[in-house]
Amino acid sequence: MCLVVLAAVRGSATTRLVSQSLCRHHEGPVPAPAKKHPKQMTLDNYKAIADSIALLLYPHAEVIVHDLRSQTVVHIANNFSQRTLGDDSAIDHELGDLLQGTNLGPYEKLNWNGQKVRSISTVLRNAQGEAEHLMCINLNVSVLEQARVALDAFFQMSRLVPQPDALFRNDWQERINTFLHGWLQARNLSLQTLRMKDKRSLVQALHAEGAFQGRSGVDYVANVLSMGRATVYKYLKEVKAL
DSSP, X not given: OEEEEEEEEEOSSOEEEEEEEEEOOOSSOOOOOOOOOXXXXXXXXXXXXXXXXXXXXXXXXXEEEEETTXXXXXXXXXXXXXXXXXXXXXXXXXXXXXXXXXXXXXXXXEOTTSOEEEEEEEEXXXXXXXXXXXXXXXXXXXXXXXXXXXXXXXXXXXXXXXXXXXXXXXXXXXXXXXXXXXXXXXXXOOGGXXXXXXXXXXXXXXXXXXXXSSTTHHHHHHHHXXXXXXXXXXXXXXXXXX
């Protein structure tokens, strides 16, 4: 890069301009940033995807990227399998099946600590269709299994007994709930999606079932259907006027 400086020099008779050039010379052209090999760029993308999956499902997912040429582990996100970079991939037996398709799994295996892991392996190919890498997603399902066991124990039907007749014979709320949800299910509706015309029809159907014979029936139905008592009375008045 050169900088030109103009300087005024006063002589005996005239003033003349003298230009001076101050140049900074480089030994050579400015080097361009080093370009990555396409294969390295692809591997970096796979690593970023693996990190994203592991972060989204943290702490229950581990994602491992294998190099199929060297059959070694080249990346581990959220390591809970105690593997290390450079480990042997140990996929000799599955390699033939993998190369014929895209995915292998989901399948279950046992982790070093005895916890169940559900896994899926995906072949990652280059632009020429050659298999270069393998991405394995390992999902620790032991926590989910523990939750399922707890829920199964909680909802064991064998521990339930029939409703006592003496207690529920006059339970008008129970009768309203049973009829209301049976009515909704038969029409593929839900309380959250009911329109005003649906609520009118439901109030009329409840009236036909005798739901409003009790003193608090109107208040209860109004609360359940998220509508005012005056609206319920209006619909009942329309029915009685028929």
